Amino acid sequence: GIQVEQSPPDLILQEGANSTLRCNFSDSVNNLQWFHQNPWGQLINLFYIPSGTKQNGRLSATTVATERYSLLYISSSQTTDSGVYFCAVVLTDKLIFGTGTRLQVFP
Amino acid sequence: GAGVSQSPSNKVTEKGKDVELRCDPISGHTALYWYRQSLGQGLEFLIYFQGNSAPDKSGLPSDRFSAERTGGSVSTLTIQRTQQEDSAVYLCASSPIAGSYEQYFGPGTRLTVT
DSSP states (O other): OOOEEEEOSEEEEETTOOEEEEEEESSOOSOEEEEEEOTTOOEEEEEEOSSEEEEETTEEEEEEGGGTEEEEEEOSOOGGGOEEEEEEEEOSSOEEEOOOEEEEEEO | OOOOEEEOSEEEEOTTOOEEEEEEOOTTOOEEEEEEEOTTOOEEEEEEEETTEEEEOTTOOSTTEEEEEOTTSOEEEEESSOOGGGOEEEEEEEEOBTTBOOOEEOOOEEEEEO
């Protein structure tokens, strides 16, 4: 089956810093989702992105399907960005989640 | 509009008892999914419904787990004879399918088996 890996596993930032999270997948995919799991456990949709680049405020995502990776950029990080970020390969019958990146942003 | 809702939010049960977890998907979403997130583990797929049918039950970890969906809406995940290793957060998601397979998640049910 498809393998999904994320890096780095852990990231510590000071407020205001920028960061890039990476998601690699082992096979060609039609679509990909990025989620933020907040400290209360809620999975919040960030992006649904098969290819190209999308932006939403301080966050943007780029997927290069032919090279089997996606990147999530967080600019001017805030303490509320803390949590775990997951990417997931979208299949018709399930999501296959990556291993996650735990982000801690300190004031 | 309303998002995916799940109940109860927390459930503590004794080993050996049966539990039922409920999921209300977003209105009009035809696909519904159950996942499990164990402490320190990743997100594990359990089962998928398209309408009321479940074409893929491959993710259910044992025959103690079952799920049903009625009326193309509410779904119930049942765990019989619970074991301590069943302790986890159970997450439900729904997707419109028509035009998009993007999944939207509920807040989860935290199950603790003592």
